[in-house]
Structure formats: structure tokens, C-alpha cells
Amino acid sequence: MVPASKTIFFTLLLHIFFLIPSHQYHPLDSLTPSEFTQIQSIVTKAYPKSTYNLTFQYVGLKEPTKQTVLSWLRNETTTNPPRQAFVVARIDHQTHEIIVDLSLQGITSKKTYNGYGYPLLTGEEQEDANKLASTYPLFVASISKRGLKLEEVVCGSFTVGWFGEERKNKRIVKMMCYYLDGTLNADMRPIEGITMTVDLDEMKIIQFRDRIIVPVPKSDGTEYRESKLKPPFRPSLKRTTVVQPDGPSFNIVGSQIRWADWEFHLSFDARAGMIISVASIYDPEKQQSRQVLYKGHVSELFVPYMDLTEEWYYRSFFDVGEYGYGLSSLPLEPLRDCPPNAVFMDAYFAKNDGMPLKMPNVFCIFERYAGDVMWRHTEATDPEKLIREVRPEVSLVVRTVSTVGNYDYINDWEFKQSGSIKVTVGLTGMLEVRGTNYTHKDQIEEDVYGTLIAENTIGVRHDHFLTYRLDLDVDGDANSFVKSKLRTVRVNDHGSPRKSYWTVDRETARTESAARIKLGSEPVDLLFVNPNKKTKMGNLIGYRLVPYGVVGPLLSDDDYPQIRAAFTNYNAWVTAYNISEKWAGGLYADQSRGDDTLSVWSKRNRSIENKDIVLWYTLGFHHVPCQEDFPVMPTFNGGFELRPSNFFESNPVLKVVPPS
Amino acid sequence: MVPASKTIFFTLLLHIFFLIPSHQYHPLDSLTPSEFTQIQSIVTKAYPKSTYNLTFQYVGLKEPTKQTVLSWLRNETTTNPPRQAFVVARIDHQTHEIIVDLSLQGITSKKTYNGYGYPLLTGEEQEDANKLASTYPLFVASISKRGLKLEEVVCGSFTVGWFGEERKNKRIVKMMCYYLDGTLNADMRPIEGITMTVDLDEMKIIQFRDRIIVPVPKSDGTEYRESKLKPPFRPSLKRTTVVQPDGPSFNIVGSQIRWADWEFHLSFDARAGMIISVASIYDPEKQQSRQVLYKGHVSELFVPYMDLTEEWYYRSFFDVGEYGYGLSSLPLEPLRDCPPNAVFMDAYFAKNDGMPLKMPNVFCIFERYAGDVMWRHTEATDPEKLIREVRPEVSLVVRTVSTVGNYDYINDWEFKQSGSIKVTVGLTGMLEVRGTNYTHKDQIEEDVYGTLIAENTIGVRHDHFLTYRLDLDVDGDANSFVKSKLRTVRVNDHGSPRKSYWTVDRETARTESAARIKLGSEPVDLLFVNPNKKTKMGNLIGYRLVPYGVVGPLLSDDDYPQIRAAFTNYNAWVTAYNISEKWAGGLYADQSRGDDTLSVWSKRNRSIENKDIVLWYTLGFHHVPCQEDFPVMPTFNGGFELRPSNFFESNPVLKVVPPS
Structure with a gap:
């Protein structure tokens, strides 16, 4: 729940906002606090609290069409495209889709959604659910039976997935509880065996099961706060800092960021988190800015656990569609989450009641100098006169961290002077662990679905699959997808x-079915090219996807979590551009049945040659936990790069002047 | 050739060195200048110049046995192990292996090598060869016929490989020439069609062929020196620098480096370049330093080109065994090759005449702070009190750059506080290009084996395979190799x-045949474990190999370059430790026939369970050139990580104190 004091603050703030003209308007700007308030007001007027039970599950920009945005960008003096919002609300226990037009100050479309799946969970309803246990008599008795202190118990809400039920379930979550009592790290102290089911609409516990008593792992060694840790500490390193005298x-005007030859727009969405839009790079040879990426963001994040026990089998989370990658983005800590030269930006999202909540310092933006080399050569033709030219690498990073419960995902979009966009995700935070009777591996004679990482603590095996939606528009929006085998x-x-030798066979994917790629078995370069443009040499202008490591799913295709997450069946897909196809796991991911996924859209097998097309790339991690992951995990990284490939006539950083 | 002035300088310097007692002795220290001089003196005394034609092809430390080193390390007061050197010399056109004992001041072993293959080429003989062309009448005529200026021609020596010849070839190289005339970047201006063969022993051209006249690519756009480039330059970024007030x-004593909990030895070898030895990490829980890596270095670097034309088919270089990864390591440029907080170290190798040559600033060592996060978590259990703990990542990097002709390889060994060792290689420098008549892709109707990257310039397709020898000794030297499928x-x-779900099958490789792994098709974690030690939880203590991307060879197994480079047939191999098995492509790589490679040693199928074993890991790149690679390539990175896996009882960086 948002404390009252914060709400008052925002109300005051919004009045100030109203008075400020929107100097720095961009049609892709995130909704402003004043816009959130207007939307809230318009929707609550249509569905007054006196009559309706209304909660806002999602409020975000309804983006203008690409043509509208591009024509606005080409001539900034035209009238601004109308600002619209897409609202998903629960109204009297039904899901509603509402489009609000802020210029018209009214609702332009509303419909009820009756299909499978439910919208994003809000933070407030999870908090409300999590509080139910402490007054639920059966739970209180179970805690007492275990000799635990009720006041040290905290609970969490887990989405339930779908396991072949024919009848549509209610909007429910399962609730599992954890024990503090001497630690902040409740994640390492599961109270195993007790599962409660909460009906979110009724906001009450509708099912309770206490199956088995398992020791709660002890608190020793679980604490991670500096202030609570006991010596000996590791020897401190001397200060290392970055200075920009x-x-x-970089230059930030509104949400538009310019740096080196790059220009892009940064926005925030409750579901996607960070969104990079209209990224273009200035080409000194052509003396013009050239489009690269119309829009890029995390579309879904699938995290299935590999544990069949009753309290665990269902855990196959869709972190983006169920919990919100943006809703989970928390403030960054200056000097620690980002270097001293970083600047920070805030973001806003709608609370349960539709009013804006400010999340300060959600983004940080900084120039990264890691001591790397952008290009170099030593010419030793004349050994008496070694000639050496070296250009250090400085890049621009935009970062958010999404903490989805236990896991922290560090999201970096890194822009390189050379034209590359490098996307990385760092996984840290806490494991999801299961309590167990075991205290030593030698006692174990069954598959415990994980690693005994501490006494009574199993680090359960699981995967992470991040699916990125990459609407590349390489030098224009008509692109083709080329498999360069x-x-x-x-x-x-x-x-x-x-x-023998090897050669390259280029194969342009005509339709979506030809653009589903499982990487790893065969060497193939994946290219987005503009078939209407060529370099002076006659090469197709393109960008190449460079994966860092390849991971695919291991669940059976017909297993329910995998049916829902069929978008991970391939590492790469290309689809025809469709403004409504944004969420690889479907708009309603919670309890989804896989009927609105990338995998289904792609079955339409649309033509994708010389069309506006979208690349979907999934990077994955199979995580076999080890003791080093206890009680908090050292960061593990994955990522990919979008690298120019005959996009420029020659090395675009040849004439970068090295720092003096 | 080394200029006389440098030689005099070294002679003076060496006298000073003689007077300094070796306070900071370590049995794995690289040979010192005074040792090189002593070795030279001992060998030339045995083979006096008056009688013998003697050149030093390789002079390096003959390392003491592992047991000797480890027992010395355990008790530093014992007598120092004898210092010995391994010398490969050409004496009267025969290859000789000589062992010099520096304590005994004499030769303890000498033998003639009559097998296939030849030793490393020295810089001096390449320079001598490269000069031959300018006075060779047929070549002079060919240059004149092309209307080129002889004084603008530079030549390079290319190793010839082996293509099934039954008779052993002489010690030859092929010589190709390039054109300067208005650029320093001769690599981009091949004089195609002319191939000369040089007999290195006779130092004369023994074969000449001028097959075809092809336009020399023009100099426009090939220059890369800041001083020679013409505006417009790219907008300069403001200064970004690293400061350590x-x-x-870190602390360097002799060649021993201590940083955070790490301690390791750094040395230099003419062939291997950088060598990391006896790397161990202090375990605060066990209160002792624990072994991780006895020795790690690049063992071979195979670079086959995919061009069948007469002047190109043979290009399948073994950069380590033919040219020397150490010999190719050139001085780093402060502030550009390494950040301002770097310290530099020099290295020495023997010249052709056996005398030491100092290569200043070959190593740089610095603490890397890239703005990354070592671990973090935000605890949002109580939304009113977000608790956030973040530890920034600072690591230690040791870097060299090997410029093997056109290519620059940036070699980083990065030590992380968390116990990881991350090895990366960055590829930059110049492409190897072929001259062509074509000026536009539309003219091309054949396989030109590459990309038209500029007028008359084909960037030829090729691979790079770096094979690392990683003598891991995880918590002791008896280790097992576990495939965790x-x-x-x-x-x-x-x-x-x-x-469905997935589980882990652990399979210990009993013998070498079970330890050959092609990565990519199946998900498998590769672990080096100490089967004699367990964590308190009962898990096997280990380190895990984490590849960043997987690339395998595409040449046919029976193709000659691939027979010689059969060590790249698998991404990972494990062999029984054998002090003489160091060079994956054989001790005599030049013109080798594949009879002394990792692939052959592994066929002995030795037992590798609970033994002292060695991991060989090959990382690769398939390079399809693009126009951005012209005239100098933006860096492309690859690498792998050795990551602790149940080596520690828990996260070893939990108690790292964050910087204030």
C-alpha cells in the first residue's frame, strides 16, 4: 500500500505540473503525472466508486501509429499527435479495456475482455493478499504448531499458471510464507508445506493446505545488510572512481537523449519497464541521421522452476506480464548501482486507484569507460618506428533494475560509438529456495530438484528466458530478414x-515460418537488411544480431508452462509489424493458455519480405544453483548485440578523436 | 633487425642487472636479461660462430616440475629450484633442442630434432626475408610492369602450412607484397598475383610466380593515423577518466601479484605471451589460500582463410607456434590501451642472436570499474521501507596485445573478487584483404570468398580459434572432470x-576420450572438481567453465589445415597433466603435419579421474567481413569464464565492504 503521505505529495505536485507547458513534447513520452491524474479522473467519472468496484491494473501510453510518429519526427512543426492512454481495469470483477483520449478528455473505446488470462497484478493487491494470512485461523494454528512467531512471518503472492483446467479459474494467487526472525533475508527461510489460495477479487483465502512440516532453514548466514554482518569483512579495496571533469x-531534453552520433527516446512502462524508441545514428558520410531501432524492450520474462513438489510444480512465472517489469523497477542507489558520473531519471506509474506514483531514480544514464579499446593497430612494418593508433572505448549505458520479488535483473542498453547496441541483463538477488529436512548431501537419495546450498535449503533449478521485442527499422521501415548460413x-x-572451405548462403525469409530460428546447432548470422538500399559497394545495408551464448527451453512442448511460453521455442522469430503484438506471452499473461502468444501470431505466416518487421530474440539461462549463490547471488550476465553490418560505408569510428 | 643502438643499451643494462641480487625470486619467473645473456654465452661457446651457423629460434624458461614449485611455495625458505632454459636453435640448418642449466652454467641436454615441422620464425629472419624482394630482378620487373614504385612496396612472410606433400619441405615462407604510396595501411593495398618463396636457411628467393595482374586497391580511405586523417572528425566526447586517489x-612484488583475495604469478614467454601461474584465492572461511589455476595461457591460435585462389589457399596460420604470441606482443600505449590507473610491466625475449631484447610496457595491470554491480538486492517486503544493498564490481585486469601482422589481439585475464577468472580476447587491427578487379557487388558472379568491402578489395572470410591451456588445480592437483548434463x-x-522438468546428470570422465566436448548441441555444464574434498553440505568442490558463445570448425576433418589443427575439433578436451604437452598444435607448428597435437595426445586415452589434469578450451570466431571492418576493425570480443561452483561454502563476496 502506498502511504497516505506520498499520495498527498503527488496531489500537490500535479497542480504544479498542470501549469508547466509541455515544451519537450514527444509523442512517445511516457504518461506524465498530470496525464495519469486526468485518466484516473475520466475513468472514475465513467465508473463512479459509488456504483462500481474499480481497480486500475495497467495504465500506459497508447502509442500513436508508427507513421504518425515518423511524420511528426520528420517535421517537428506539425501538430502533435493526440495523446491516448490504454487502461486495463477490473470493474466489478471483470477485465475491461479502456482507451482514454486526453485531448478529447474522454473515453473513446471500452470493451470487456472475456478470454483466458488476467491482467497484471498490482502491488497493492499483492500487499493486501499477503496480509490475509496473519489473521487466518488455520494458518495461525499452523505457524503455532511449528513453534514459529506469527509476527516474524511474511508472505508472498505467486501466480498460479495453467495446468490444463478446462474451466476458467478465478483470479487467484497462491500464497507462500517466509520467516524473518533475525534476518532480512526471508527468501532463504521458506515455511515449506503450507499453501494458501487467495481470491484476489474477493480478497480472501479460499483454500488452505498444510501438507507437511519441514524445518525452516536457520537465519545464520542469511543476512546481507552491511550493518548487520559480523566481521571479519573482506579487505576493502581502495577507491576507484570515474571522473568527468x-x-x-550526453544531452537529455525531455526524454530524448543525444550522445555521440546517437539519438533515441527513453520511456517507461509499468509492464515493459525501460523502452528505447526511435534510435538513430548520424552518418557522417551521408550527413544524415539514419534509423536503426524503432522500439526495443523486454516483452516477457519466463521463469519456470523444475520442482514437482506440490508447493512448487506450478511456479512458472511470467514476470513481465504477471508482475510488471516496470512495476518491479525500483530506485537505483547512486554511486553503487551506477557510477558517480551517472544521472538519474524518475518514472511514474498508476497505482491501483489510478493515481500516479513516482518512482525516483528508476533510470540511470552514464558514459561507460571500462578501459576497453574501440579499435587499435600497431604497425610494425618498420621495426625502428612502431606506429600505434589506439582509440579507447567509451559507450553510453541506460540502466534499470527490476526486482521481481527475490530476483534482481540489471538491465543495460549500451550504445556504442561504432553503431552497436549491446543489451545485457545481469541476474543477482536471491534464489528461490525450498525448505528440506536434509542437512548434508549424503542423506539425499532422491531427485531434490536442486542443490543443497545450506542446511535445510535447496536452491531449486530453474530457467530465465528474456524475450526482447526489437522493432528494428534499419535505414527505413521496410526490412527483410536474412539468414546468412x-x-x-x-x-x-x-x-x-x-x-574444403566455408562459404555463406544468404536466405531471405519470405514468411514468418521461415524466420523461426533455433540457434546453436548450425552457424548462422541473423541479419536485418533494408533490401531497398545498398552501400556504394552494392552490399545490403543491415544490422546483425550477435547472441552471447545460446540457451533453449528444456520443458516438453506439451507441458502446460511451455504451451504458455511457446514463444521461447525459438531463439529468434520475425513477425510482420503489428502495433498490438507487443507481449510475447499475450496481453493477459496471468493464467494464460498460450492462445495469444508470439507462437500463435507467427502461425499466420505473414509475408515478411521487404516489410515493416519485428525481431523477437530470447536469451536464456539454465540455473543450477551452487553454494556461492547463498545467501545472495553474485551477478551472472547474458546479452546480445545489434551490430552494424554493411550499414556504414566504412568503419564509422575511424575519425573519432582520441581523448587528449 | 634490431638497431645497433638498442643492442648497446641492453648490453649496458645487463651489467647493472648482474649486480642486483634476485630478492624476488620465483621459480616460474620469466628468464631475466642476465639469464638470457648467460644462456647465449653458454650456447655460443658450445657452437662458436666461427664454426657454426647458429640462430636462436626460441629461448624460454624450462619450468621446474609442479611438485618442485609447489613444495617451494609451501615453504619459501627451502633452496631455490635450479634455473633452466629451453632453447630451440637452428644450427647449420638443423633444429636443435638444448637445455641450459644456469646454476651449473652449462648445457645439460642437447638433441637434434628431425621430425616434421619447424620452430618459431624470428622477427629478424622475417625482416631479412621481406627485404629480399626489392633486389630480386623478376619482382622488380613485375612491380615495374604494374606501374608501381618499388620504394613504396613492403613485403610480409607467410607460413606455408602443409598440403599433403610427402617429402619434407625446406624451411620456407611465402612472401606477399603490399603497397604504401600515400598510406600507412599497406594491409589494405595487396599487390595481388605475385608469390615468392623464400628459403629461410639460405635466405634467398627460391621461387617466383607472377600469375595475374590485379588492380592494387587505392589508398583513399585506408589511412587511420589521427595525424593523417582529414576532417570532418567525429564530435569529441568530453574526458572520462578513472581515478584512484x-x-x-594491488601489490606487485617481482612477478607476484596480490589483489583482493587473489594471488598469482605473471610471466612472459616468447611463444605463449602472457602466462598466469599459481593463481590462488584466500578463503576467509577456511582462513587459507586455496589453489585454482596452476597455469593458464594461450596455447595456439589457428587462423584459416577460406579462399582457394593460388595466392591464398595455404593461409592457415598458427599464430602462436609460427609467429609467437609473445614475440608479437608490442608495447601498450598508456592512457589509450589501458586506463590511467594502469601500471605497466616490461618483458624480455631473445633475439635471433640469443641476446635479450626488452619489450617495454608489454603488460598493463589495472583495476577495472565499469559501473557494474557485483551483487545487489532491494527488499520490498515492507514498501514503506525499501532496503537496498548494492556492491559495485571492481575487478583486476592483466592485459597484453599481440599484433600478429595485420590482426591485433587484446588479451585480458580478469580476476573477480567473487572468485571468477574471466578471459577475453578482443579482435581488432586490419583485415587480410585480397585485391580484385571488382568495384561493385553487381559485377560478381562467382564465389569471391569474401565481401567487397571497398573498391578492388575483398575482405576474405576466415576463422580465429584460440586454444587455451588451462591447468586447473582446483583446491589441489588431483581433480576430476565432470560433465553436468x-x-x-x-x-x-x-x-x-x-x-516435464529438467534434471542434472553428472558424469565423471574416466579417460581422455570421454572428455572431448563439442558444445552447442546439448546443454551441459563443464566442471573441474576435486573429488577428495567436499563442502560442509557435501557438494563437490569445483570450478565451472562458462563459455561466451560457442564456435566450432567448418573445415573438413581430412583437409590438411584441419588435420594440423585437429585440436580445434572439440571445444573442450581434458588430458592427463604432462609437462611437455603445452602446445596444442605441436612444438614445431610451422609446416607441422598434425602428429604432435592435443588430438594425438588425447588418443592415448589416459585416465583422468582424480588425477592432475589439464583443460583445453577453444573459443572461435567465424569472420564474415563487412564494410565497417574497413580500413580498421572495431573490436569484436569473445571469451569464457572460470567460475567457482561449490568451491566456497557461500557467496565469498558477501562481506566485501562497499566503497564509501
């Missing part, structure tokens, strides 16, 4: 002493 | 709503 080289050629020409 | 946190389990228990 003349300030940063490396193929061994057997040499039969007896004139050559060689018996 | 209290100095660095992730396997989908179909659930037949109708009690579970799930249909």
Missing part, C-alpha cells in the same frame, strides 16, 4: 591443394 | 500436473 557528453564446401577441383 | 589496491525428464506420475 567537463561533465558528461555458413556452409562447408567440399572442394572437388583437383587443382586446389585444399579439400 | 589512494592508489591501486541437463536432461529433460518426462513426468509419468499422474499425481503431478506437470508433464
